[in-house]
Structures are given as C-alpha cells and as structure tokens.
Amino acid sequence: MWEYTDKVREHFLNPRNVGSLDDANAIGEVGSLACGDALKLYLKIEDDRIVDAKFQTFGCASAIASSSALTELIKGMTVEEALKLTNRDIAEFLGGLPKEKMHCSVMGQEALEAAIRNWRGEPAVEHAHEGQLVCKCFGVTDEQIVRAIRENNLKTVEEITHYTKAGGGCGECVGELQKLLDAELGKAPLCETPLAAAPKKLTNVQRMQLVMKVLEGEIRPRLQQDGGDIELVDMDGSTVYVALRGMCTSCPSSRLTLEGFVEKTLREHVDENIVVKEAAA
Amino acid sequence: MNTVYFDNNATTRVDPAVLAAMLPYFGELYGNPSSMHTFGGQVGRAVREAREQVARLIGAAPEEIVFTSCGTEGDNTAIRAALAAQPEKKHIITTRVEHPAVLSLSQHLEKNGYELTLLGVDDKGRMDLDELREAIRKDTAIVSIMFANNETGTIFPVAEAAAICKERGVPFHTDAVQAVGKLAIDVRELPVDYLVLSGHKLHAPKGVGALYVRRGAAFRPFLRGGHQERGRRGGTENVPAIIGLGVACDLAAANMAEENTRVRALRDRLESGLLAAIPDAIINGDRDNRLPNTSNISFKYVEGEAILLLLDQLGVCASSGSACTSGSLEPSHVLRAMGVPFTYAHGSIRFSLSRFNTVEEVDHVVRELPRVIARLREMSPFRAGSEAEAALKKPACSC
Numbered sequence: 001m002w003e004y005t006d007k008v009r010e011h012f013l014n015p016r017n018v019g020s021l022d023d024a025n026a027i028g029e030v031g032s033l034a035c036g037d038a039l040k041l042y043l044k045i046e047d048d049r050i051v052d053a054k055f056q057t058f059g060c061a062s063a064i065a066s067s068s069a070l071t072e073l074i075k076g077m078t079v080e081e082a083l084k085l086t087n088r089d090i091a092e093f094l095g096g097l098p099k100e101k102m103h104c105s106v107m108g109q110e111a112l113e114a115a116i117r118n119w120r121g122e123p124a125v126e127h128a129h130e131g132q133l134v135c136k137c138f139g140v141t142d143e144q145i146v147r148a149i150r151e152n153n154l155k156t157v158e159e160i161t162h163y164t165k166a167g168g169g170c171g172e173c174v175g176e177l178q179k180l181l182d183a184e185l186g187k188a189p190l191c192e193t194p195l196a197a198a199p200k201k202l203t204n205v206q207r208m209q210l211v212m213k214v215l216e217g218e219i220r221p222r223l224q225q226d227g228g229d230i231e232l233v234d235m236d237g238s239t240v241y242v243a244l245r246g247m248c249t250s251c252p253s254s255r256l257t258l259e260g261f262v263e264k265t266l267r268e269h270v271d272e273n274i275v276v277k278e279a280a281a
Numbered sequence: 282m283n284t285v286y287f288d289n290n291a292t293t294r295v296d297p298a299v300l301a302a303m304l305p306y307f308g309e310l311y312g313n314p315s316s317m318h319t320f321g322g323q324v325g326r327a328v329r330e331a332r333e334q335v336a337r338l339i340g341a342a343p344e345e346i347v348f349t350s351c352g353t354e355g356d357n358t359a360i361r362a363a364l365a366a367q368p369e370k371k372h373i374i375t376t377r378v379e380h381p382a383v384l385s386l387s388q389h390l391e392k393n394g395y396e397l398t399l400l401g402v403d404d405k406g407r408m409d410l411d412e413l414r415e416a417i418r419k420d421t422a423i424v425s426i427m428f429a430n431n432e433t434g435t436i437f438p439v440a441e442a443a444a445i446c447k448e449r450g451v452p453f454h455t456d457a458v459q460a461v462g463k464l465a466i467d468v469r470e471l472p473v474d475y476l477v478l479s480g481h482k483l484h485a486p487k488g489v490g491a492l493y494v495r496r497g498a499a500f501r502p503f504l505r506g507g508h509q510e511r512g513r514r515g516g517t518e519n520v521p522a523i524i525g526l527g528v529a530c531d532l533a534a535a536n537m538a539e540e541n542t543r544v545r546a547l548r549d550r551l552e553s554g555l556l557a558a559i560p561d562a563i564i565n566g567d568r569d570n571r572l573p574n575t576s577n578i579s580f581k582y583v584e585g586e587a588i589l590l591l592l593d594q595l596g597v598c599a600s601s602g603s604a605c606t607s608g609s610l611e612p613s614h615v616l617r618a619m620g621v622p623f624t625y626a627h628g629s630i631r632f633s634l635s636r637f638n639t640v641e642e643v644d645h646v647v648r649e650l651p652r653v654i655a656r657l658r659e660m661s662p663f664r665a666g667s668e669a670e671a672a673l674k675k676p677a678c679s680c
Contacts, residue, residue: 002586009590012587012590013591013594015660018659018660029662033582033623033624033627033663034623034624035623036584036603036604036605036610036612036623036627037584037605038662038663039662040662056660056661056662057660057661057662058582058583058584058660058661058662058663059584059587059605060584060585060586060587060603060605061586061587061590063584064587064660101605137610137611138610161610165610168610168611169610169611
C-alpha cells in the first residue's frame with residue numbers, strides 16, 4: 001500500500017474542480033488510456049489571468065490528487081506566474097508524494113503548459129516532436145528527461161523513472177538514461193556534486209576520471225566562452241599535461257590561465273598536489 | 282465498519298481451530314522436536330502427525346513431505362534441486378504467467394547460464410500443451426507449470442503436462458499454492474515430481490509451507506544444516522506453524538467439496554451482480570475452468586488503484602493488476618501475457634473469496650462498487666466513444 005499523506009488522500013477523496021469547463025479558452029491534454037494515466041485540463045483565462053480551472057483525470061489516487069492540487073494552485077495566477085509552477089510545487093502542496101509517484105506531479109505541470117500553449121494559439125506541440133524519443137514504452141523524450149533531472153536534482157536512473165516513467169517499461173532505454181544523467185551531472189555546478197566531497201586518497205584511475213570530469217564540466221566551458229579550449233594529453237601521478245587550443249594558443253595570458261585557473265580548479269576539486277603543465281608540442 | 286475481506290489469494294484468515302491447535306506450541310510445549318528427551322519427543326510426535334495430515338490432503342506419503350517456510354522457498358528448492366541433480370542440462374521451461382517465485386527465479390537462472398523457454402497463454406490464460414511438447418529438448422532440466430493462476434484463477438492442465446514430461450523423462454514441478462485446499466489434488470494420479478503448497482493460502486498461518494517430493498525424484502537441499510526433514514531442509518522446525526498447517530489441511534480435506542460449492546456460488550453472485558450493474562466490464566480468465574473463489578474483472582476507463590482505495594473506504598479489501606499497484610509502471614504480467622488490452626488491464630480488480638465470506642458481503646460489494654466505478658468514470662476524460670480521440674494523443678505504450 002502506498003504511503004500517501006493525509007492531504008493526498010483528502011484531495012483524492014474530495015477532489016476540487018472536477019469536470020469540464022464549457023467556456024474554457026485553454027485546454028491541455030497529456031497521457032493516454034494505454035499508459036495508465038491521463039489528464040485533461042480546462043482553463044478560463046481573462047486578461048492574462050487564470051480565472052477558472054477544471055480537470056478530468058484517469059489514473060491512480062496520486063494522479064487525481066495532483067490534478068486537484070494543480071487546479072487549486074493556479075486559480076488566480078497570471079499566465080506568467082503559472083508558467084513558473086513546477087512539478088515540485090504540486091508535490092509540496094500535497095505534503096509530498098511517494099517517490100514512485102512523482103510522475104503524477106510532472107503530468108500536472110505538462111498539462112498546464114499544454115493548456116497555455118493552446119491558449120496562445122501555438123500548435124499543441126507534442127513532446128515527441130520536441131526532442132528525441134528515448135523511452136518508447138511511455139513516449140518520453142530526452143528533453144523531458146533532462147528537464148526532470150535539472151528541476152528535481154535527480155541523481156539516479158531510478159529517480160528518472162519515478163519522475164518521468166522513462167525506463168519503467170521494457171527497460172531498454174536504461175543505458176541511454178544513464179548517459180543523459182551522466183552528462184547532466186557532469187555539467188552541474190561542482191559545489192553541488194559529490195565531486196566536491198571527493199575522497200582524499202584516489203587511485204590513479206579515479207584521479208584521472210576526476211580530472212577529466214572537472215575539465216569537461218568546469219574548465220572547458222569557461223575557456224570556450226572566451227574562444228579557447230583545452231585538452232588533456234597525459235597524466236603522471238599528480239602532474240597533469242594539457243594542451244591549450246583555440247584562442248588560448250595565441251593568448252598572452254595563457255600561463256596565467258594554466259596556473260591561475262586550470263590548476264587552481266583541479267586542486268580544489270581533485271587533489272591539492274595537482275600540478276598542471278603544458279604538454280610539449 | 283466491518284471489513285469485507287475479498288483478498289484471499291493474497292492471504293487468508295487463520296481458521297480459529299488452527300489457531301487453537303497452535304497455541305500450546307507457543308506456550309508450554311516448546312520442546313525441540315529433534316531432542317532425545319520425552320519433553321521434545323512429544324513435540325516431534327505432533328510434527329509427525331502434521332506431516333501425515335498434509336500428506337493426506339494431497340495423497341502423498343508422509344516421508345514425501347518437506348516442511349518449508351513459504352511457497353517461494355518450496356519453488357526455489359524444487360527447481361534448484363532438479364537443476365543441481367542434472368548439471369549437464371541447461372534448459373528450463375515455464376510459463377509467462379507464473380508467480381514471481383518461479384518466474385523471477387527462472388529469469389535469474391537465465392542470466393546465469395540457463396536457457397529459458399516461457400510458454401505463452403491465450404486470451405483466457407490457457408496454455409497450449411502442443412507448445413509444451415515442442416519446447417521440450419534433450420537438455421531440458423525442469424518444466425514448471427503452475428496449478429492455477431493467482432490473478433485470474435485459470436486452472437492449468439497439470440496432469441496432462443506432467444504426463445508429457447514423464448514420458449520424455451523431464452522432471453516436472455508445479456506451484457500449487459493457489460490450488461491446494463481449493464481443488465482436489467491427488468499426487469497418486471498426478472505424475473508430478475515436485476508440488477508446492479503454502480500454509481497461509483489455506484487458513485494456516487504465514488511462514489510455513491510444504492514441498493512434496495515424489496519418492497525417487499532427484500533432491501538436493503536448499504538449506505543445508507541439521508538433519509531435520511530427513512536431511513532435506515536444515516533448520517529447527519517452525520513447530521507451531523507446522524501444527525497449524527496440519528490442522529488446516531485436515532479442515533480443507535473435510536470441507537473442500539461443500540465449501541467450494543458455497544464459495545463458487547458467492548463468487549458467481551458477485552460476478553453476475555457486478556456485470557449486470559456496470560457497463561464496459563469484462564471477466565479476465567477462463568470462466569469455464571477457474572478456481573471457485575477467484576474473480577478478476579476489468580473496468581474500462583478507470584484505474585485500479587483508485588478503485589481499490591475507494592473500496593478501502595468502504596471496508597472492502599481486494600487487489601488490482603494495474604500498473605499503479607504493481608510497484609512498477611506496467612500492468613500485471615499475467616494480463617499482458619493474455620493480451621488483455623492496456624485499457625482494460627489498468628482497471629482490473631481481483632476479488633478472491635473464502636469460506637469465511639457471506640452473501641451479505643457479496644451484496645454489499647455489488648451495491649457499492651457500481652457507485653465507485655461511476656464516480657471515477659465521471660472524473661475520467663475517457664468514456665465510451667472517446668477512445669479513438671484518446672489514441673491520437675500520445676504514442677501508445679508498445680511494450
């Protein structure tokens with residue numbers, strides 16, 4: 001049995017704003033009968049403000065409660081405000097959802113966006129066309145997955161499945177989910193990743209992996225902003241050999257870049273004994 | 282509010298007579314059945330009697346019964362015993378609709394050097410004996426086919442399947458957890474090598490089961506340890522539960538025919554009442570050849586977990602094959618193997634009755650469930666006629 005909060009139970013047993021709106025000027029639909037849950041959201045928008053909202057939901061208790069919560073949250077909001085609403089706001093409104101059920105809150109957010117697109121007269125852009133389809137079982141795209149990772153700070157493939165359903169069917173896309181996750185975690189600000197808490201004693205392989213991660217995630221993007229680039233050439237113990245590329249090669253301050261920025265960053269995140277040297281041409 | 286317990290395929294109430302028989306063994310009769318002294322010896326005698334009671338229910342000899350901790354242990358022990366005894370054979374045959382005790386073990390073995398053939402079922406959950414005949418190979422080490430399906434109640438042709446395997450010299454195991462106590466089973470007329478039963482499905486407590494191993498069938502202990510169970514299962518016996526299982530088997534043997542007629546009538550009353558009152562509902566499983574206590578019904582356009590929680594509010598206990606209740610995102614593997622459309626599988630509810638249920642309880646559910654379904658359908662964006670529309674919205678789940 002799922003451990004639902006009292007608020008989820010209450011919104012399931014007494015859902016607010018059930019039904020359709022005859023004078024709706026924005027309708028958003030997500031999900032399908034086949035996938036096990038679906039939400040049709042009706043909005044009445046006047047002067048950029050949501051003056052009424054109703055829903056019809058096919059799904060489990062948390063899907064119904066999430067829909068009810070969504071309509072309560074957005075009534076009275078401006079369109080601008082509503083677009084800032086995230087799935088987490090829905091889950092928090094309900095006092096939390098079981099982690100396996102977070103996708104119900106994501107469905108709410110997606111229906112809201114679909115409704116607003118509909119109101120703006122934008123084509124009812126289907127998610128399948130917004131990005132690459134990753135999970136064929138539940139029709140989830142890479143964009144939806146990356147967004148769920150970012151907005152909810154997801155750390156594992158299992159969490160991706162809880163939030164988006166991706167990977168919860170045949171499981172074929174699990175490898176791809178891991179890749180998307182790795183790419184996202186590599187990109188994240190370093191202070192928020194486990195990299196910052198890297199253990200002091202690293203094996204050579206670990207050290208090299210970590211150096212590569214920091215180079216990819218932290219150093220290269222900065223250099224690339226200035227038209228430069230850097231490449232890892234070799235490692236010998238704590239000595240890191242790199243080659244500067246692009247604008248960096250002709251930049252008079254490249255030595256400063258190496259010592260001041262590259263070395264400092266690597267020392268901070270990998271090992272305080274790191275020495276960065278430019279590889280011989 | 283009284284609880285209406287219609288979830289007896291999940292577990293059953295311990296019969297008061299079973300409980301009474303067990304209690305002394307939690308109290309003053311705490312001796313170890315293996316001890317040399319009289320104090321333990323009297324407990325040993327009680328365990329022996331329980332073994333005879335279990336054996337009698339299925340027509341076995343007492344020494345063919347091994348007490349286990351649960352059905353899953355029995356299934357794992359039997360299948361692994363057959364494999365260990367024939368290390369050169371690397372092929373396993375079972376069905377797509379087995380209980381996880383067999384299915385997940387088989388899939389684990391498949392990852393560890395075995396080849397697995399999963400036999401399909403038709404839209405009523407019935408297997409095809411010809412498919413079994415064709416699947417058997419020279420290196421088939423075990424065939425495992427359930428006696429009756431836990432979700433739909435569909436009964437499998439175990440006697441015929443076991444005979445085919447016997448003829449081909451392949452050991453045969455059946456998970457009879459849902460069948461023992463509900464169907465007459467006599468291993469003297471059923472050429473199975475291993476048969477598994479579980480206490481808590483027939484009004485004995487949880488934590489005890491039994492494995493029947495035909496005399497002469499290959500055996501290797503799963504739990505190695507002391508000489509309990511004639512060296513076939515180490516570990517001090519769960520004496521109170523074993524005593525309870527013995528009494529429960531006696532009760533089942535004595536009451537089966539009469540109780541099943543009554544339970545079947547209740548189930549049929551429930552089913553016809555619900556089908557008459559609720560449109561767009563179908564029965565899953567083989568209506569002509571089912572466990573007498575099981576009814577699996579799908580209600581289109583609504584989702585199973587929501588139904589269960591509203592039933593729960595009314596004190597009614599049932600279960601569902603919907604994705605949201607399975608802990609995964611996919612609906613029941615049994616219903617999918619039968620080709621039940623997703624649109625129905627998500628709204629499936631299993632009612633499983635027992636001899637403790639009454640006509641009043643059935644009528645309560647027949648009265649209340651139509652309102653529950655109507656309420657959820659009122660809330661649902663789908664209804665008859667909207668399906669084509671719905672199908673266009675998103676790529677259908679394809680797996």
